[in-house]
Amino acid sequence: MSLPSPGPGAARWSTPARLIDLVRSRPGVTRAVAAQELGIGSGAATDLMARMRRLDLLDESPAPAQGRGRPTTILEPHPAGPLVVIAELSPTGWRVATADLCGEPRIEAAAGRLRGGPDRVLADMADAIGAVVQRDPSRVRAVSVSVAGAVLDDRLVQFTPLGWTDVDLTPLTANLLADSDIPMLVANDATLAGLAEARTGSARGVGTALHLIIAVGLGGALVVDGVPVVGAHGGAGEYGHVPFGDPAKQCPCGAHGCWDLTIDGRALAEHLGEPPPDNAFDYAHELLRQHSAGASDERHQRAFDRVAAALGRGIAGLVSIHDPDMVTLGGLATPLRAAAPEPFEAAYRAGLMSFRKHLPSPVVDGIHGDDGPLHGAALRGVDHVTTVDALAQWAQR
Known part of the structure; x- marks a missing residue:
């Protein structure tokens, strides 16, 4: 997910690009604060914003009055902009x-x-x-x-x-x-969910973040300084197909022993002695809904315990691989951990190398949910x- 290299227009557009990035990353930023951040004077900021309005890139509206100081404006996307x-x-x-x-x-x-x-x-x-x-x-x-x-x-x-x-x-x-x-x-x-959590979610400001999401199977992303590591053709992050599972079982992807088969609705059905569900996502979602409503029994809790433990154990392995500052969870991973927090935590801690146990990478819920x-x-x-x-x-x- 690398960005294009700058062309010959880079010098002229460098400051406007920095201003747009500031407006994106700090909603409600004022022209006065933006000028300080960019290291330019008030006159240059006025000229820059006039250029941005003329090109339909940014607009501004009056900022709420604060004391006797000179009034300033809030910067925002232009209504006719890209x-x-x-x-x-x-x-x-x-x-x-x-x-x-x-x-x-x-x-x-x-x-x-x-x-x-x-x-x-x-x-x-x-x-x-x-x-x-x-x-x-x-x-x-x-x-x-x-x-x-x-x-x-x-x-x-x-x-x-x-x-x-x-x-x-x-x-x-x-x-x-x-x-x-x-x-x-x-x-x-x-x-993309990992990108969202790193830029505007639970991992905002974190240097190296690992995001994992469960739907049917598990995927994720390693995000370093706000940029996901995607591989040569965009195919990185298929963590569900790491062989953390039973090597005797073949995954629909064609590989054997995939972690996928131990952490979603298919695993819950197997632990409950039920046939594989037609829709593993809907199946897991319904079981989790029943659990949150207090309608689960001990048999269901044991199934959640085993799936949460498989999730925690695998995350420990990924922490050893990537050494992230933080791990964020999305999709069904969040309620699956919540359904069995103690087995998850025990398996996560047990899977960490000794030198990590005293200060493990925190595992937190993402804030964007299904919209990540x-x-x-x-x-x-x-x-x-x-x-x-x-x-x-x-x-x-």
């Missing part, structure tokens, strides 16, 4: 949203169920994306896609909930104008459209 379209494909449906330069997603269209095969689903999503772009095509600068499956470049190579494999995702932009050069950015949902991938996709898209070269292209539109 937009990112976000498309999210999850095990339970899809959503299409937009985000301005602050990266806050706003839902534009959604479907609560996946109807038909991949061709039908992608066509429905493409219609929604096309409708959003056609409202104001000059403002849309990127389409950022989140998918709940393994990805390589622009392909969804495995979508476990429905058994989809090797799905080309480029049809998502099929309804854009023929001469459109809007890029499509594709990433795994866990990677959506927020991460928005952030990734805005990253792309606020590089110095992208800003120069916007100015020339």
